[in-house]
Amino acid sequence: MAKKQSLTMRSLHYYWLATRRHLGLFVALVASTIGFCGFLTYGNPYVMSLIVDRISAAPVAADEVFTVFGPYIAALIAINFAGQACSKLQDYTLWKLQIAVNYDLATTAFDCLCNQSLSFHSNRFGGTLVSQTSKFMAGYTQLLQTMNFPFLPILCSITFTCIILLPVVPVYAGVLMAMLAVYAMVSYLMYKRILHLNEKAASAQNQLSGELSDAVTNILAVKTYGREDYERGLFDTANREVVARDSKRMRASLARGVTTAAITVIIMSVVTVFISGGNAWFGITPGTVILMFTYTNTVTNQFNFINTGLQRINQAFGDASGMTAVLDEPRLVADKPGARPLSVELGDIDFKGINFWYTDGDVKTQVFNDFNLSIPAGQRVGLVGMSGAGKTTLTKLLLRLADIQEGEILVDGQNVADVTQTSLRRQIAYVPQEALLFHRSIAENIAYGRPDATMDEIREAARAANALEFIEALPQGFDTITGERGIKLSGGQRQRIAIARAMLADCPILVLDEATSALDSESEAAVQEALSNLMEGRTCIVVAHRLSTVASLDRIVVLSHGRIAEDGPHAELVAKGGDYARLWNRQTGAYGEE
Known part of the structure; x- marks a missing residue:
């Protein structure tokens, strides 16, 4: 459980790092939510209670309505204007903050994945990493929206209810707060018990995405070997695991909901007794009775959303856990602090005393031992x-x-x-055994190592790589989109484009x-x-x-x-x-x- 909580705190850490870059928007969101809740949910009933008390005190003549109630009418108009203004500001800051922070989170995830080592990527599904990135961003959006509703309004409700009712009916306010505290504590304890279920559900979803990605990426092998049923079996197994874990999470959430609903019934029962005997026992005015019922009903209704809110938080942290673990992974290959750019004038290469081994789990495979080559x-x-x-x-x-683990590799x-x-x-211009092409135009693929190249230079590189003839024979020529990983081209065509790319890069x-x-x-x-x-x-x-x-x-x-x-x-x-x-x-x- 400690590890799970640690992962949750790490997710919060990354979310806060991105949020504080837009702290002004975050503060404006919190302030507008408090204003919206305070003005419309609590300001309106409060003024109405004053009107009811005034009506109960003595009759008001028809020609005195505006004289007597004018200040109340003006207050209600001002409260509603301010509340609606806060509501629109809340909408704006919520959207703006989500857009800005998700941009930063996407950039953080992209930079992390691009700067990880090749061995990191070779041990993971590409589709899973894409899924984890999307869920990481979606998790923040869900967390922010859950904070904005219901949790911030709940805190506002408790605060305003205490401020307004405590001086008037302290016994009632005290009992109400005690019952709400019990409600919140039970919800939190049950939330902790099912926290791990959300992470397991998210893990199952990531595995499902990985299976789908693996099958789609290798669809040619699937079809040519007639293995559609086999791949469907693997996918179905992963899909059933998703259903099982989601169902377990659903049952736990429903059990929590039933428990908290029972507490809500008890709270409203106590409220009914207090309201019924309030005037007889404590001399409570009609306006105050209305306030008690309205505020209590508002608080309990909002507390009903705690279960949904906690479930959404659970899901948000579960979704974020995969990418959080990736972000926390140390970079196996990282630049040293203060690393300088490489300057190559000649191109000498020296491998001196190289020791290198792969580690897969606890198994170490030695590749080079005191290797030297000049x-x-x-x-x-x-x-x-x-x-x-x-x-x-x-x-x-x-x-x-x-x-490498030992030795050094020198260039010049x-x-x-x-x-x-x-x-x-x-x-270094590198042409691998399997040509690596992007789902972009042929021209973009050739110019990848030198994006400022002119079209004439791209064409000349293609000619030198014996690729110009087949490229110009294509309907769209150099503007032809190669497809994912160059799937639209033959192996030889892909290889010649990769060679043209190396030629254009013109590296020493x-x-x-x-x-x-x-x-x-x-x-x-x-x-x-x-x-x-x-x-x-x-x-x-x-x-x-x-x-x-x-x-x-x-x-x-x-x-x-x-x-x-x-x-x-x-x-x-x-x-x-x-x-x-x-x-x-x-x-x-x-x-x-x-």
Whole structure:
């Protein structure tokens, strides 16, 4: 329970950080709500009680109505004008505050997700993170509206009732406040008992969103393998869990509602006795009797909304809990305080004494142990080896998509851990094995690394990547929307757009991770020529399984189990007859001659 409460307090912390940026709006909202409640709910009955007492005191002649009741009429008009003004101000500040704070909360969540490490995202459903962000924002809106009604009006009701009735009927006011305190205490205790149910319900909803996202994202695999029924089974299981947890929350809330309703009946019974005998026992005037009933009825009616309000608060904190936990997670890869921008003039790369391992739960998987590799500026280096040898991991460490545990990675003598991640990655053009495209136009995707590029420059990059012909054949050309993750294009087309993006970025360091793996032989030959031109004068790291893509490079490094097994030019390694030669022979068919 302590952990649950801590998560609730952390959610409040993030909500308050965003709210205090707009403190003026928040104060205006509270003040207008108090004014609205005070003027219309308590001011009007109070003046009416004075009118009733005046009528009860002595008859008023027809020609004296405005003389006698003029001040009361003026007071009622002023009270209603002020109350309506507060009501409109309340509407404005509530909407304005919700809009402003939700903008800040969305920005906070987006920044957090974008700045988290790659391992963070690899262990989570993308759809779940999107759902948690939406619920985090919705939670604030619900919390603010619940504060605005019913809880702030309830506090106002208690305060105004005490101020007005306590001097007139102190015994009644005391008894009423005592019963209301019992009501509030019972509601709160029952609220604490079901707090965890809302977080479990929110967790089930997030899991449901994740299952839906996973199936939709991989819909091609679902359909081509005929697994619609299987995915529906997974979704149905998650959906039934949502129903079960929501039902449990509903039953607990209804039980709380029945209990508090019984207390309300007791309160109104006591009120009826006091009102009936008020004049006989305490000499209470008719106007005061009206005040007692009106104010008590108002308070108890508003207290009826405590259950609904607490349920909404429960749901709000439950919805916020997922993103709150994400916001509280430490960044596995973070800039050091005072990190400076990376400045690259040559492009030397040095891996010195690298120790790196993955941790999955309690299992530690060592990838590199005292690994050393030096790449002089302008050298084109191929990384080859069996799957799991550490080729792609090495490029991710260079890009600081994960942090090493020991050692250092230097670019032009600057430790990448001491520079800003943004400046590091803007100096490295990276083309991954699976092309990463946005649901935007082809032109926007190509210019992603250099958004200020002209259309002529975008076109030239596409031509150099052997992509211009198929792009211009599309009905909308460069304005064609690629679809989510580039789904509207073939694998080879997506890869060529990614290569065009790297060409346009024109970075001093180039990293190609199986960049030509999705190309047919004819396209590969054309792109290889373009890549050769792109590599000229740049430090290049090329990860490849197809050795034909690295045979012409200056140097080839063969990795095996996170260590360098061989290192040298293609011809030298083939002549040596080691691991590289065996791989080369298998791929070229030369092994049959051995």
